[in-house]
Structure formats: C-alpha cells, structure tokens
Amino acid sequence: MSPDIAEIAPGVWLASATLADDRPNVPSGAPNAPNATLGALDAPNATLGRLGTGAAGAFAEVRGGLPALAADLAEPRRRRTEYLGEPATLAADLAEPRRGRTEYLGEPAALAADLADARTRPRWRRAEFLAGRQLLRWLLRRVRPELAxxxxxxxxxxxxxxAGAGDLPGITVSHDGDRIAAAVCAHGDVGVDVQLPPAELADSTVRRCLGRHAPAVAALPRGRRAREFAWVWTVQEACVKAAGTGLAGRPWAIDVPPGAVSGHWGGFTWLSLRHRSAVPLSCAFHPPDLPRPRRPPCT
Structure with missing residues (x-):
C-alpha cells in the first residue's frame, strides 16, 4: 500500500500507510537465505532494493524506502542490504553503525539518529518505530523538505x-499492528492515532470510554461495536497526544459522540477520517486562528 497523504485542514498534513511484512518461510540462520523480515514500506517513486545474502547474492526484490531495516536492526550482524539509486553505503553503515556516515533517503545523519532511538525500544517495537519515523520523514520531505x-x-x-530554533511545526506518529500514521501541523501541536478494532472488547471498557454514549454502542453488533469503539478511542488518544499528556490526560474522559467526524476539546480541533480511511484514524491539532502556545525548546 502506498502512503496516502492529505491536507486535512489548512496547514495540517496527514500520511498513513500499511507496513508490508513479507516473511519467507526460511529457518532462522539458514545460509544464503533471504532476510526473514523485509518490512518494506511502499512509497511513491521509491527505489527498488535488493537484499543480499553473502557472496552468492541470493536476492529478494522489495519495494519501498525502508526495506529490511527492521531485520537488519534486530540482527546487526545480518547480511548487507543494497539500495539501488540511494546515496552511499547504507548497507555498510547498517553493518557497522559506528561508521557514522549514513545517509537516509538523501538526508545525512537522520538514519543514524533514528537507529539510535530505535535501539532504546524493546526489540518487538523496533520495526513499527522505524516505520513511523520513515513515514514522518517522508511526509516532511513533501510539505517542509528543509526540516526532513x-x-x-x-x-x-x-x-x-x-529539534531546532524558531517556530517549528508540530509532529506526531502512531502505529497499531501493520498500520502507521504521521501528521505535521504548521501552526502548533498535533496528535494522530490509528487503531485496529479490538478482537475482544469488555463491556467495562465501553462504559469507561463512551460514558453517556455507552448504551448505544454496546447495543451494536459485535463487529460494529468494536469498530465504533476504535473510532472514538482514536479521537481521545489523538487529543491527549496533541496536548502532550498521554494517558495522564485521561483520554477516556473526553466526550466523543459515536459517528462524529469533528469536534473540539481542550483548545484543539479534532477530525475523524471516517470518509477517507478504512481503519479508524483521527487527528487533533491546534487551530490556526488561535495564538500558538509557547513551548520549551528541544535542542
């Protein structure tokens, strides 16, 4: 799936994509076998990559800007990765991160920083973390290339x-399963959330997050009930992410009417992309007509 990009409000851009997870059925550690996880993120005009496996060079062709990076990160001693048409020596830098001369889709040093951040996450989170970073930088290259x-x-x-001086745009990333989303807001803080409908949903969870709307949602058939809950939760989560409070901001207390596509909370405007996204996806952002709040710098 190619990333979908839209300006959902003046100065607010959102991108979403599916992280492809092609897994050849190869035993771990098998000699001259393709990487077990390709993790290719499709992108428009993305270069084709080849995954090399030693001198014999058994290759698996993948599409996207970030093929096999998750596997190479999880197993730094894996085979080198060759990227056609991309700037120098990504494969060698992955194999030897201390070289310190990586270029990431033409952006010097960004890959090294993202890899370093990824290594602070649990192994099972690294693939989705890197996919989110890749999508965010892809979006920035299209709307604010000088900041990418x-x-x-x-x-x-x-x-x-x-990190930098001046009034930089707000940024946000979300991932759930194989779905990722990123947003950029030119005029203030922003939060995005993508959520696959839960396979199991307790009545107590519906009551806690839906409040006065819980009876109407609880009465829906099981599949629709899980889906509507997920739509509501993406709004609640996007709002507290925009505010920078996370769960401490008690997202379940935010009133979101079922089926709503827009609203306001805590000085933010929120939109649910119900008519655009097949998976529950919502974004909250600082309105452009309000003064931008002062934030501590990140340097």
Whole structure:
C-alpha cells in the first residue's frame, strides 16, 4: 500500500500507510537465505532494493524506502542490504553503525539518529518505530523538505518534537499492528492515532470510554461495536497526544459522540477520517486562528 497523504485542514498534513511484512518461510540462520523480515514500506517513486545474502547474492526484490531495516536492526550482524539509486553505503553503515556516515533517503545523519532511538525500544517495537519515523520523514520531505533531516527529541513532557530554533511545526506518529500514521501541523501541536478494532472488547471498557454514549454502542453488533469503539478511542488518544499528556490526560474522559467526524476539546480541533480511511484514524491539532502556545525548546 502506498502512503496516502492529505491536507486535512489548512496547514495540517496527514500520511498513513500499511507496513508490508513479507516473511519467507526460511529457518532462522539458514545460509544464503533471504532476510526473514523485509518490512518494506511502499512509497511513491521509491527505489527498488535488493537484499543480499553473502557472496552468492541470493536476492529478494522489495519495494519501498525502508526495506529490511527492521531485520537488519534486530540482527546487526545480518547480511548487507543494497539500495539501488540511494546515496552511499547504507548497507555498510547498517553493518557497522559506528561508521557514522549514513545517509537516509538523501538526508545525512537522520538514519543514524533514528537507529539510535530505535535501539532504546524493546526489540518487538523496533520495526513499527522505524516505520513511523520513515513515514514522518517522508511526509516532511513533501510539505517542509528543509526540516526532513532534523533530529527528533522529546520535550520535558515526553512529546516528540523537531529539534531546532524558531517556530517549528508540530509532529506526531502512531502505529497499531501493520498500520502507521504521521501528521505535521504548521501552526502548533498535533496528535494522530490509528487503531485496529479490538478482537475482544469488555463491556467495562465501553462504559469507561463512551460514558453517556455507552448504551448505544454496546447495543451494536459485535463487529460494529468494536469498530465504533476504535473510532472514538482514536479521537481521545489523538487529543491527549496533541496536548502532550498521554494517558495522564485521561483520554477516556473526553466526550466523543459515536459517528462524529469533528469536534473540539481542550483548545484543539479534532477530525475523524471516517470518509477517507478504512481503519479508524483521527487527528487533533491546534487551530490556526488561535495564538500558538509557547513551548520549551528541544535542542
């Protein structure tokens, strides 16, 4: 699936994609076998990559800007990865991260920083983390290309921000399963959330998150009930991500009417992409007509 990009409001851009997970049925450690996880993220005009497996060079062709990076990260001693048409020596830098001369889709040093951040996450989170970073940088290259290689830092509240001087746009990333989303807001903070409908959904969870709307949602057939819950939760989660409070902001207390496509909370505007996304996906952002709040710098 190619990333879908839209300006959902003036100065607010959102991209979403599916992280392809092609897994050849090869025993772990088999000699001259393709990488067990390709993790290719399709992107428009993305270069074709080849996954090399030693001198014999058994190759698996993949599409996307970030093929096999998750596997190479999880197993740094794996075979080299060759990228056609991309700037120098990504494969060698993956094999020897200390070389310190990686270029990431033409953006010097961004890959090294993203790899370093990924290594602070549990192994099972690294693939989705890198996919989110890749999608965010892909989006920045299209809407603010001069910012696409900036380092990302967490502010004192833990919210990710572009590191640098001046009024930089707000950024946000979300992932659930094989779905990823990223958003950029030119004029303030932003939060995005993507959520696959849960396979199991307790009545108590519906009551807690839906409040006065819980009876109407609980009465829906099981599949629709899980899907409507997921739509509501993406709004609640996007709002607290925009505010930088996370779960401490008690997202379940945010009133979101079932079926709603827009609303306001805590100084933010929120939109549910119900008419655009097949998977529940919502975004909350600082309105352009309000003064931008002062935030501590991230450097």
């Amino acid at each position: 290689a900036l380092p990302l830092r967490a502010d004192p509240a833990g919210k990710p921000r572009l």
